[in-house]
Amino acid sequence: RKEVEQDPGPFNVPEGATVAFNCTYSNSASQSFFWYRQDCRKEPKLLMSVYSSGNEDGRFTAQLNRASQYISLLIRDSKLSDSATYLCVVNIPDDYKLSFGAGTTVTVRA
């Protein structure tokens, strides 16, 4: 079983719509969670960390469900510039490497 699994999508949504997707992780000891964004043929960049109580950063909301071992990302009022692949990233204590999912592709159309 992969450490981090994501629905690859693509999610095709109109501008202004809300889109949400999940990611599941296999290691119950995981403690740190992140969403990275990767534009086409570009390097991944940190979008936001995910905290236990859930957190918002502008139009982006991330939530963590430890019991079911998944995290989610919700994008409100989608912009064309939100088109990208969103990578779910997980870290376990005392492990120096981040485990990356394969990504969920979001395409926002005019």
Add this chain to the structure above:
Amino acid sequence: GAGVSQSPSNKVTEKGKDVELRCDPISGHTALYWYRQSLGQGLEFLIYFQGNSAPDKSGLPSDRFSAERTGGSVSTLTIQRTQQEDSAVYLCASSPGRQPSSANTGELFFGEGSRLTVL
């Protein structure tokens, strides 16, 4: 620039040739990572350096792969006798601390990658 720099950005080689990929991390970052990304796949961890030491090389796919880091800065990833399945984008990342966590934002700073194509 101030970011992670990788070279070459693109490399096309013939099967059986050796290739060397270079990474110049952000100045002062002690941790350096190599990941590999194949088309439509997630990032596959290869190796991690803390300073010049590589505590874990278990991610390297085979003994044809090796990496070193000198002076706590530049790192090179060498692939010997390349095979077609080695074709991928090789990403280098650095971070200031020992372990990415929510406490230190968990941010790895990636270079733009070296796209390797083995014919």
